[in-house]
Amino acid sequence: PTLVLGQSETPKSGGKLAYAQLSANRRSADATNSRHPYFVVDSNVRLQWNCLTWVNPQLGWELEAAKRVEPTDKSLAVWEAELKEGILFHNGKEMTSEDVVASFDYHRQNAPFARQIKRIEAVSKYVARFYLDSGNSEFPYVLAEYNSVIMPAAPLATIGMDGIGSGPFRIVESDPNRSLFMEKFEKYFAGPAYLDRIEIYNREGQQEAALNGLRSGQFDAVLSIDARAALDLSKDPDLQIEAAKGGYSFVLQLPKVPGTPMDDKRVRQAMAFAVDRDAIVRVAYGGKFGWKGNDSHLVVTDPSFVPRPGGRDVARAKALLAEAGFASGVDLGTLYWSPQLPEAGRYFQVLQQSLAEAGIKVKLEERPNDGYIQFRTGDADLSKGNYHKFAMTAVGSRNPGISLFRMRNAYVESGYWRGPGHDRYMALYGQAMVEPVAATRKAIYAQMQDILFDEVPALLPAGGDNFLVHRKNVKAMPYHPQVWSIRFEKTWKA
C-alpha cells in the first residue's frame, strides 16, 4: 500500500514509541491466548499481522498481502486472491495459499463476517479461492476485517496462539489486559518500519490516567481520546491531535425475547423518538465532533447514509408506549455497557435520562471491556431460546454492505430481528450485493434504511469522530476511522 503522508522531513530510524489505548475491541485475554489475533484487537492488528486487503482512511479498499483480489464470475459468489510473493512470517516461513486456507478455515467458524464463506481452497502456491453462500460485490472489505488476518497454517485448535504474523512488528512480550510489547520485524515485506519498538498499554476506561501518563512523559501518544480531551489538548504546543472523521458509534442491542416489551415494535419506535440524539452529541462529543445516528450501522460520512426523518418527539414516544399498553411507562431492565470508549459513560447517562423523560426506565450497569462480549452474548442460541443481554456495543465505520448486513436475523446486534420487515430488508440486501450499478445500489440501501426507521431493530443514537493525541516529536502517526486499520510502519520519532 502507498501511504500519502505529506511530510517534508526525512524520516529517522530507531526509537521506541509507547502509547496508551483507550478503546479496545477486545475479547478476554488470559495468559494462554493473549497473543492470538482474536483477543487483543484493534490497535495491534496491522502492526503484527497482515490481511489480504486493507481499508484506507477514506474507507476505500486497497490490496495488502494480496496482489490481486477479484470475483471469478458474474455471480460474485466465488472470489480469488493471489498473494504477493516473498511475504515472510516472523518465524521466517514464506506466506502461501496454504496459510490463507488454514486461516480462513478458522475465521469461517469464528468470525461473524467470514461465515458467508462456505469453502476455501488453495488453487496454487499463491492463489486461494473463496466460495461464498451468495454473491457479494463488497467481499474485499470482508477480507480487510480485523478478524481476517493471515496466520501461519496450523491445526484449528492452535492456530494463531503463538502470535506469529507477517506484520512490521512482532510481539516480544504480552501481559494480558495490560500491555503488548513489539519489536521491528526486519524482513517485513514492504520494507522495515522506522521504529525499533512499540509498547502498547491498555488504559481502557482510564482516559485521565492515560493523559496524565502522556503529560508526565510516560507515553508518546494516546489513542481514542474523547472529543473534549482532543479539543483541550489541541491547545498544548507540545502535542498534536490526529482526527478521523466518522468513527465509532454505539448500538443498543434490543433482544426481542417473545413476550417482553422490546419485542413490540411500538416500544422500540418510542425509544427511537425519545432518545435525545442532540444531547448525546452535545454531551459526549462536544457538539461538533459527533453525528446523529439513524439506527442503522451506516456512518454519517458514508454517501449512502440517509438521515432519520423528524427529530426527537417525546409526546409521540409516550403515545406509542400507551398504544403498546404502557401508558404509565415501561421498565426495560438493565442496560449493560462497557467503557469501550472514554465517552461511553456520559453517552449512556444522557441516553438513560432522555429515555426516562418519556417514561422508559432503564438501569445502567457497567461491565469491564474484558470478557464483555462473552458476558453480553452468553451462550446466545436462538434455537434454544437463549437471547443475549440488553447491552451496547461500539461499532466502527464500514462500507454499506457490511454495515447493513449487521441487521440480519440470528445476529446479536440486530437483537434477533424477525418478521416480514426483516425478510424484506434481507431480500433487498441480497439484491444490492450483486447490483453492479452504484446509483441503483444506493437507492436500495436507502430503501433498507427506511425499513429500519420503521422497525427499529436496534437503536444507534449517535456516533463520533476518532482522535489520537501524540507528542510533536512523533511523526507520521495518522489516525483512521477504523481503529484496526491504523498502521504505524511509517511512523518515526524525531
Place this chain on the structure above:
Amino acid sequence: MLASLIRLSSRPLAVFGVVLVLAHVAMAVLAPVVLSVNPLSILDMPLQPPGPEALLGTDELGRDFLTRLLYGGRTAISVALLAGGIATLGGGLLGLAAARVGGWFDDVVSRFTEVQLSVPPILTVSLFVAALGQSTAVLVAVSAIILSTGVIRTARAQGLNLMQSGYVKAAILRGESGLSIVLRELLPNAAELLAVEFALRASSAFLLVSALSFLGLGISAPTPDWGLMVSEGLSSLRYQPWLVVMPALMISSLVVGINFATEGLSEVFGLEAARGGA
C-alpha cells in the same frame, strides 16, 4: 451530659468538628428545600463555567453542579447512618451479651469477629455485591456487618470490664435475667462508648461507601454521589477542577469533622483507654 458538652465546647478543634458535621447535616436535609432543580435533569451544554443560571456551572453531563453537590451526600450519608446505627446497636448488644453470657456464645461471636476482621472490608463488599447485586440495601447490610465487628470487640471488652464491677455481680447474684443485666446494667454504662463508636463507624461506613462508589461498586449513576462525582469529574480535572475538588472536599470535611468531634468527645468522656487507641 450537659457538663460533657460544656467541656467539649472548650476544645476548639472539637467544636470545629461538630460545626462541620452539623453543616453537612443541615445541607443534606435542606437540599431539596432550597433547590428547585432536579439533580438528574440535563440542562444544556456540559461543563459550563459558573454563571447566573447555574451557580457552580454544569457538570460533564450538563447537570446543575451545585444541586448535585448538595444532593451528593444524601445517599451515602443515609447509608452510613443506617449501617452505623445497625452496627452500633446490633454489635453493641451482641458484644455486651457475649461478655455476659460467655461460653460458646462468646466463642461464636469472637470467632465471627476474628474472621470478619481478617477479610478486608472492600472484599467483603465485593463478595456480597457480586452475589447479591449492587443495591443500596446490600450496601447497608454489608457495611453494617463489616462495621459491627469493631463495635462488638469494643463492647465486649467494655462488657468484660463492667462484669468485674460489683453492681453487675450483685445483679447476677440477685438472679436477674441476662437481658435485664445487659439492658439495665451494661448498656447504660456503655452508652457513651457506643455513642462514640456510632460516630466512628458511621464515618468509616461513609468512607467505605464513597470509595466503593468511586470504584463503581457502590452507589450507581445517575444518583448524585460525591465518590461517584469524583471519579466522573476526573476527566474534567484540567478544565474544571472544582468538579473533583468540591466533592472530594465534601467527603473529607465530613469525615474530618466527625473525627475531630469524636476525638473531643472521647477525651471528654475519658474513653481513650476503653477504645484502646484504635
Place this chain on the structure above:
Amino acid sequence: MFAIKLLRRLAVAALTLFLLMGYIFIATEILPGDALDLTMTADEMAAMPPDALAQKKHELGLDRPAIERFAGFVLHVARLDFGRTLITRAPVADIVWMPFRNSLLLAAATLMVAIPLALFVGCVAALFHNRWPDHLISVAVIFGYSVPEFVIGTVLVLLFAVTWPLFPATVTANTNDPALKLLAAAPLPVATVVIGSVAYLARVLRAGMIEALSSDFVERLRLTGIPEYRIVLRHALPAAVGPALTASALYAAALVSGIVVVELVFAYPGIGQQMVRGVSTREIPIIQAIAILSALAVVATNLAADLALYLLDPRRR
C-alpha cells in the same frame, strides 16, 4: 512453653482460616442465587428448558449438596487451587497469583516506609505531648486518615506527575515484572498508601508512647536522672510498640482495602484490578480467591504481630 504457645497460636490461625473459608463459601454459594443466576439473566433462565438447566447446573457442580461442595472447596483451596472462572473457564490461580504478589509487594513497601516514619512522628508527638508539635501532628494525623485514598492519589498525581513531572503518573510495569522494577514504577501509589498508613500508625504509636511515658517505670528513670533520650528509645519505645503492633495488625485489613483503591487509581497490576473486574463480571471464583488470599495475608500479619509481641514483651513468653 514458648513452643506450646506458638503451636496454639498457629492452631488458632488455622481455625480462623477454616472458618473464613466457610464464611466466604456461605456468602457466595449459599446466599440467594448461585453461580447460575450470576451468569444468566432471569429471562434467560425462564426461557431455558429444564433439562438444559439441569445439565448446566451439573457442569458447574451446583447439583451436589452444599457440604460436599464445601469440602471440595476447602480441599482445593488448601492446594491453592481456586477453580476456574465461570465465563472463560480459565484457572483462577493463574489470574490471581501474580497480582496478589504485586499487592503484597505494595503493602510491604508501604510498611517499610510507613513504620519508621510513624515511629518518628509518634515519638515526636509523644515527647511534645500537649505542646504545639503534638497538636500539629494530631491534626495532621486526623486529616491523614480522614481523606480517602482516591483523593490523596489524585492530588499526588496532579502535583508530582502533571504539574511537576517527577514521577510516573500511571504504572506501566507488567504483572510479571520483577519486584524491584514494579516498585520503581510505583512511587506515587506507595506514597499514597503511606500517607494514610502513617497517619493511622502514628496515632496508635503516639497513644502508646504517651501511656508509656506516663508509666511508673519512666518516672522512676527520670527520678534517677537517666538521660531522656535513653528513656525514650530504650524504655518507652519498646513498651509503646507492643500495643501499637496489635492495633496495626487490625489495620492490615484496612490497608488491603486502601491498596485496592490505590491500585485502580494508578493502574497498578495488583488484586484491585482483578477484584473490580471480578465483581463486574460476577466472577465469584476470582473474588473468592482474592478474598481468601488477602485474608490469609491478614491472618499471617496478625500472627507475625503476635510473635513480635512475644519477643518484645517478656511477660508473654
Place this chain on the structure above:
Amino acid sequence: MSRIAPPRSVFAANNLTIAYRNAAGRMTEVLKDVTLALKPGGTLGIVGESGSGKSTFARALLGHLRPGSSFIGGSLDVLGTDMIGADRRSIAAMRGTSIAMAMQNPLTSLTYHMRVGDQVLEVLKYRAGKTTAEAQKIMLDLFIEVGLPDPAALSRRYPHQLSGGQRQRVVIAAALACNPALIVLDEPTSALDKTIEAQVLDLVDRIRRQRQMALVMISHDLRAVSRICSEVAVLEKGVLVETGATAQVFECPAHPYTKMLLKAAQPTGEPPRARKTSTEPSVLEACGLHFSYPAPRGFVKAVAARPALTEIDFSLAAGETLGVIGGSGSGKTTLGMIVAGLLAPSGGTLSFQGGDIGKLSSRRDAQQRRRIQIVFQDPLSSLNPRQTCAEAVIRPARFFLGVSRREAEAMTADLFARLGLPEALLTRFPRQLSGGQQQRVAIARAFVARPDLLVCDEITSALDASVQMQVLSTLADIQHQTGVSIVMITHDLGTVWERAQQVIVLEQGRIVDAGRTADVFRQPKSEAAKALFAAGVLAETTAPAPHPAHQREELIP
C-alpha cells in the same frame, strides 16, 4: 576556692506550697505552707491518709512534680540546692547520685521488657559513669546487700519473674546504686504482703545504718514508721499538723488527726466471744470444698492450674462472724465468691441453712439468693453509676420482696436512716458520694434483701482509716439488729480480732489454721499463720496500744 560546708540540714522546706490545676482549671493546693527539715543522717517518716500529699512531697524532694502541678510558694532546699529555682540540668545531675527515690509501686516501676540486672547497671553506667565490668561487680554486690538470692542468675530475669518483695529490693538496689546522701522511700511496703513487708523494712533499716544516709520514708502504716524513723511528720490534706520525735508523737499525740490515725491503726478490746457452736445451728457449712480455675482455653492444653482451693471445711453459726485471712493470692476472694454463688465449687459440699448451695447463684432458688448477700471491696464500682443511690436499693427490694415501688422507697429511706446516710443522698448518683457513703449504700443494698448471710470481701481496704471505722461500726450495728451471719474476708488482722468469733487462715488454697479467733491468734499452728501474725507484731514494741496477740487472758469460758 573554699569547700562547700556540709549543710546543716539534708533538706529544708519553708512554707512550701504546691498546687495542681484540676479538670475545671482551678488551682488546688495539695501541700500548704509545709515547713520541715531533716538533719544529716536523720530518719523522717511522713504519715497521713491517702491523698494527704505525702507522695507529692517526696517527689518535690527530687525536684519533680507530676504533670499539671507547680510550686506556688515557699522554698525547698535539698543538699544545698534550691529545688525550686535551680535549672533542670543541675537538678537532674543530683538525681540518682545525691538523692534517690524508691517509688510507691515497685511492681510497675521496673521496665517490664528489660532484665532487672541491666536496669541497675544502667544507673551505674549513666549516673556514676562506671564501665560495664565495674558496674557488673557493684550490681552483684548490691544485690547481695539487699538480700537477693543468687544474684548472678536473678539479675538475668525479667521483673515479672520476680516476686513482689524481690522487685522492691531491686528498686531499692537501683536507688542505692550511686550511694546517695538522701534516700526517699515512698510506701516501700504497701504493695507487699505482711511477711515480706517485715523483711523489706529490716533491710531498709540495716542499710541505712551501714551507709549512714538520711532517709525519708512515706507510709500510711504507723507501725512501719515507728519502727524505722526517729522523727515523724503528720500530713492532713496537705497541711503539716504535727512533727516531732516518733516515740513522742505516737505516745502522746497532740493533734486530733494524729490521734485518729493511731486509733484506726490499733485494734482494741477483745475478740467477741463465740456462741456455743454445739447449741447454735450452723448457717453455713463447707465440707471438703475444692475449686480450680479453668485452665486457659486452647487446643493444646496448658499445664493444669494449681487448684485455688482444696479441702476447705468450716461452719458458721447464725449471727456470728467468720474471719477469713491469709496472704495475697491464698484464695480468700475465691472462697467468698463460691459462697456468694459467683463460682461453683468443683468438689465438696456447701450447705446453707441445710440446703445445698454448692452451685452458681443462677441455679440457687430465689430464697437462697435473697438470703445470701455480698458487699464488695471497691465501693464505687459496686454501684451502677447510671442509677441513683435509691434506685440501687429499690431494685433488689422489689426484686426479692415483691413489694410495690412506694413500699420499696419507704424501706430504702428507712435503711438509709439506720445506716446514718442523709436522706439527701437518695437522689444522688454514686460518684457524688464519698467512699464511706458509697460503701454504706452498698451495705444497704445487701441488707434490703433481709439476708441471713453476708459475704464481705475487703470491704474497707479501699477506704481511709477514719472512714473504715465508720463503715465497720455501721456494719456491726446492723448485724446486731438483724442477727445476720458474716463471712469477713480481710487482710486486716485488727478487724478480724475485733469482729470475728471464728477465723480460718488460708495458705495456697488450704486451711492451715482454724478455730476461735483468740486461739488462732495466740497459738498459731502453722508457719504461715505465724508469719502473718509476726508481721503484725512489729508495731507492738513502739505502738501504745497492747497488741492482741500478747493478751494472755482467757476469752472462752
